[in-house]
Amino acid sequence: MEASPYLPTAAVARFRKAKSTAVTVVLxxxxxxxxxxxxxxxxxxxxxxxSSIDLNFFTQLPKPTGEMGGGMANAIVxxxxxxxxxxxxxVPLGIFGGIYLAEYGSDRANDWLRFAADVLNGVPSIVWGMxxxxxxxxxxxxxxxxxxxxxxxxxxxxxxxxTTEEVLIxxxxxxxxxxxxxxxxxxxxxxxxxxxxxxxGIATGVIVALARIAGETAPLLFTALGNNFWNHNLKEPIxxxxxxxxxxxxxxxxxxxxxxxxxxxxxxxxILALNISVRVMSRDxxxxx
Amino acid sequence: xxxxPEAPTGQKPxxxxxxxxxxxxxxxxxxxxxSEEVAFDIKNFSMWYGxxxxxxxxxxxxxxxxxxxxxxxxxxxxxxxxxxxxxxxELTPGTRIEGSLKHFGSDLxxxxxxxxxxxxxxxxxxxxxxxxxxxSIAENxxxxxxxxxxxxxxxxxxxxxxSLKMAALWDEVKDSLNRPGTSLSGGQQQRLCIARSxxxxxxxxxxxxxxxxxxxxxxxxIEELIQTLRSSYTVVIVTHNMQQAARCSDRTAFFYMGKLIxxxxxxxxxxxxxxxxxxxxxxxxxx
Numbered sequence: 001m002e003a004s005p006y007l008p009t010a011a012v013a014r015f016r017k018a019k020s021t022a023v024t025v026v027l028x029x030x031x032x033x034x035x036x037x038x039x040x041x042x043x044x045x046x047x048x049x050x051s052s053i054d055l056n057f058f059t060q061l062p063k064p065t066g067e068m069g070g071g072m073a074n075a076i077v078x079x080x081x082x083x084x085x086x087x088x089x090x091v092p093l094g095i096f097g098g099i100y101l102a103e104y105g106s107d108r109a110n111d112w113l114r115f116a117a118d119v120l121n122g123v124p125s126i127v128w129g130m131x132x133x134x135x136x137x138x139x140x141x142x143x144x145x146x147x148x149x150x151x152x153x154x155x156x157x158x159x160x161x162x163t164t165e166e167v168l169i170x171x172x173x174x175x176x177x178x179x180x181x182x183x184x185x186x187x188x189x190x191x192x193x194x195x196x197x198x199x200x201g202i203a204t205g206v207i208v209a210l211a212r213i214a215g216e217t218a219p220l221l222f223t224a225l226g227n228n229f230w231n232h233n234l235k236e237p238i239x240x241x242x243x244x245x246x247x248x249x250x251x252x253x254x255x256x257x258x259x260x261x262x263x264x265x266x267x268x269x270x271i272l273a274l275n276i277s278v279r280v281m282s283r284d285x286x287x288x289x
Numbered sequence: 290x291x292x293x294p295e296a297p298t299g300q301k302p303x304x305x306x307x308x309x310x311x312x313x314x315x316x317x318x319x320x321x322x323x324s325e326e327v328a329f330d331i332k333n334f335s336m337w338y339g340x341x342x343x344x345x346x347x348x349x350x351x352x353x354x355x356x357x358x359x360x361x362x363x364x365x366x367x368x369x370x371x372x373x374x375x376x377x378x379e380l381t382p383g384t385r386i387e388g389s390l391k392h393f394g395s396d397l398x399x400x401x402x403x404x405x406x407x408x409x410x411x412x413x414x415x416x417x418x419x420x421x422x423x424x425s426i427a428e429n430x431x432x433x434x435x436x437x438x439x440x441x442x443x444x445x446x447x448x449x450x451x452s453l454k455m456a457a458l459w460d461e462v463k464d465s466l467n468r469p470g471t472s473l474s475g476g477q478q479q480r481l482c483i484a485r486s487x488x489x490x491x492x493x494x495x496x497x498x499x500x501x502x503x504x505x506x507x508x509x510x511i512e513e514l515i516q517t518l519r520s521s522y523t524v525v526i527v528t529h530n531m532q533q534a535a536r537c538s539d540r541t542a543f544f545y546m547g548k549l550i551x552x553x554x555x556x557x558x559x560x561x562x563x564x565x566x567x568x569x570x571x572x573x574x575x576x
Contacts, residue, residue: 174419178482181377182433182489183409192436196423 041268049265052258057266062228062244068255072263074230078145078239079267081231082224083210085149090156091206095195097157098164098202103190117158126218128155133222145231145238148224152216156209163205167198204278211274215267217242241267326353327393328493328523329374334388336366336373338381343369345547346388351540353393353492356515356524358538358555360531362570366547367527371495374525375411376404393492409437412486416498418478420470420485426462429470429481433489448488456484457514476507483514493523501529512537531571535559543567 008016056071063070097117101110132151137143171194179189195202213219220226225237226247241263248260329351336344344366351357359367372378373386376397390397397407420429428435430449439445449466453459458480462473470481479499486494496515500508515537518524528534534541534555541558543550543566551558551567562568569575 172419174415174417175421177377177380177413177415178419178421178485179432179436180380180404181375181408181413181415182436182486183405183407183412183491184433184436185405188436193421193432197421199423 045261045265045268048258049261049263052262053265057259057262061230062259065253070259072239072241072244072259072266074227075239075241075244075263076266078224078227078231079214079241079270081145081234081238082148082152082220082240083214085146085234086152086156086213087206087210089150089153090160090209093153094157094160094206094209095164095202097161098168099190099195101161101165102168103194114162117161121158121162124218125155125216126221129219129222132219137223140235142235143223143225143237145224145234145236148220148238148240149234151219151223152213155213155216155219156206159209159212160202160205163208164198164202167201167205168194170201171197200281204281207274207278207281211271211278214271214274215242217246241270327351328353329525330389330391330394332389334373334390335386336369336378337385339383343547344373347549349542349549349552351523351525353523354519354521355539356519356526356537357540357542358534359525359527359542359544360529360534360570361544361550362575363529364546365544367544368497370544371413371497371525371527374493374495375408375413377408377413379404409489410491411493411495412489412491413495413497414479414483414486414499417502418475418482420473420478420481422469422471424470425467426470426473426481427466430484430488433485437489448490452484452488455487455514455518456480457510457517458484474507476503476510479503479507479511480514483511487518487522491522493525494518496524496526498527498529500533508533531559531573543570545570 056069057073058071058076059073060069060071061074062072097113101113105113128151132147132154136147136150175193175197176189179193180186184193220240220243224240224243226243227237227239229239231238245260245263245267248256248263251257327350329349331347331349331351334344334347335342347370359370361367369378373390374392374397378384386398392407392411396402420426421432424432427449430452431445434445434448450459450463453462458477461477462468462481465472470478473481479502483494483499500511503511512533515524515526519539526534526538538555540552541555542552543558543562543564545566551562551564553563557563558567559571562571
């Protein structure tokens with residue numbers, strides 16, 4: 001049988017193979033460059049911060065200027081409190097917004113809502129801080145933990161809303177129909193059947209959003225302000241890891257620089273832990289389905 | 290969003306049935322007999338998806354406590370018709386209906402009648418089994434009752450066992466009621482869905498090609514189950530499978546291009562149909 005006239009010649013085949021190899025190498029290098037910063041961040045934080053992390057760091061308040069030692073216990077607890085308050089504000093708003101988008105909204109309303117969410121997502125975090133400053137700090141004449149929580153919570157809303165919408169849309173229509181055919185009211189079908197089916201996905205979205213805002217500094221500058229002592233009243237300023245890191249990093253003291261690194265390492269560890277928990281959860285989800 | 294009910298396509302397909310001496314229109318049998326109780330009394334019922342007419346002037350009286358099969362080629366409107374019987378078609382935007390549709394005397398589309406209350410009385414089993422993946426076998430069966438506010442443990446337990454027994458699944462799952470509903474085999478899942486529908490005690494059960502995704506053994510089990518349901522429920526089953534219609538129904542309705550062509554005793558439809566189009570379809574000459 002005669003060979004097809006369309007087969008490439010040996011030279012052409014060799015050239016194509018070389019091209020393929022070259023492009024593959026470029027892509028591998030690019031992929032490496034993408035993940036390199038993560039390792040750089042972790043490397044520097046470990047090198048600079050690891051030696052400064054001790055029990056005091058987790059249990060003590062910052063020491064006054066000039067004294068050595070002390071820790072960031074109040075900032076660690078403060079960050080956790082701020083995240084909790086942010087969740088109280090951002091999670092219900094985001095989830096209900098996502099439910100509206102996926103289940104109720106007309107195409108027209110949804111277009112606007114999605115556009116608004118995308119714009120909100122792009123609002124610089126410092127702007128959130130300024131807006132909440134005008135909304136909650138100026139009227140009450142005090143910086144407060146509440147204001148910090150609200151600023152972070154509002155930042156969460158568009159993120160939680162869009163991920164909620166995405167996972168709800170993935171719930172097969174057949175489950176909605178099955179539940180409706182049992183004579184169950186629509187809102188119950190949505191809350192009990194659809195949301196429950198998508199619950200892991202929604203929780204994943206919430207944690208991703210929390211990880212995103214955990215390290216935000218700018219929205220807290222004019223709201224939570226920071227505090228060198230324990231916060232006993234949420235109507236007063238509260239410490240947060242990013243604020244403390246910022247304050248210490250721009251100080252002239254070596255001991256504070258050292259602690260800023262340690263704080264950054266702890267903050268990074270917290271965010272890493274949140275992200276790892278998301279991975280674990282989504283692995284479970286893939287297994288059960 | 291893959292479960293749009295089947296509907297005729299936009300263009301008019303050329304009628305594949307050519308009969309030389311076509312009677313103008315075979316009279317639609319006025320079954321059931323006057324003495325029989327009627328489950329659905331449907332008069333001049335038409336339905337549109339947007340501009341496209343899916344059902345055309347359907348008049349039919351579906352008997353109570355009998356199995357009625359609906360047959361016809363793809364796109365003939367049989368699934369559309371079934372979904373109109375418990376207003377599931379309302380999930381598809383842009384539908385419009387005309388005519389009257391009564392279920393045991395009450396108007397399904399009357400003013401102030403809510404689809405939710407209709408669906409309590411007219412349950413539905415779908416083509417593809419769809420147990421809720423987050424729920425156990427028991428939770429799946431009881432979800433309809435629980436979401437309708439029934440909390441009494443004894444009642445729930447009783448309904449669980451009754452429904453699973455009625456669906457011929459009890460013996461297979463009684464020791465594993467807390468396992469996920471999705472851990473069952475395909476045929477078992479479909480019987481679980483039937484049990485879930487029966488648990489809310491509807492008067493009528495609609496089945497939309499309930500066996501088309503099942504193997505022959507699982508199909509036989511469901512057909513057997515349909516036979517036992519007849520004693521206490523009205524069953525309307527849409528099927529592509531004519532043997533299935535012949536095996537397990539009392540009455541058969543033949544739909545073609547959105548119209549009810551013939552409705553009669555199943556035996557008569559399959560042995561001596563009154564309309565040549567029905568005859569052509571059941572003898573496998575098209576469809």
